[in-house]
Amino acid sequence: MPEVGIGYEAKTEPNPIGFEVSVSVSGMQVRAVISNVHPFVAVLKPTGNVAQLILSGAAWPIAQTLGVAVPPLATQIVHRLPAIPITTIQPLAQTVEGETITITPSHLVLSDSNGMLMISSDISVT
Structure with missing residues (x-):
């Protein structure tokens, strides 16, 4: 059926x-x-x-x-x-010639860059 x-x-x-x-x-x-x-x-x-x-x-x-x-x-x-x-966005740690450098972003800002999304920030390096 x-x-x-x-x-x-x-x-x-x-x-x-x-x-x-x-x-x-x-x-x-x-x-x-x-x-x-x-x-x-x-x-x-x-x-x-x-x-x-x-x-x-x-x-x-x-x-x-x-x-x-x-x-x-x-x-x-x-x-x-x-x-x-x-x-x-996380801090980024890199070792350069045996020394660790940490780059920490703060105050993220979104903007336009030639039609693309751009994320920029202040950074501190320790």
């Missing part, structure tokens, strides 16, 4: 979904958070055997409504995600 149910192929428009990330510093830790998700919709297309196509076609108006309603919900969920730690 053939399988009966509904089936849809789902994709987003546009594909891929665009988003923006904000980067910040907290102490010596660099963090990122998704600050903006570009608008998108989920497009659903019925799939499967003939019986599945008929049932999926009958439920298609509901599926299309979900395709429009779900993206804003997903966007809200993404905006509630906590900041993601990218890296923690």
Whole structure:
């Protein structure tokens, strides 16, 4: 007996979904958070055997409504995600001719350098 149910192929428009990330510093830790998700919709297309196509076609108006309603919900969920730690800047110890030199950064600053993220800081050498 053939399988009966509904089936849809789902994709987003546009594909891929665009988003923006904000980067910040907290102490010596660099963090990122998704600050903006570009608008998108989920497009659903019925799939499967003939019986599945008929049932999926009958439920298609509901599926299309979900395709429009779900993206804003997903966007809200993404905006509630906590900041993601990218890296923690640690002191760097090097041995030069038998002497250990420790470079300790402080006061991290994020800036733009030719379209790239630059992290700069004050340093102390001991």
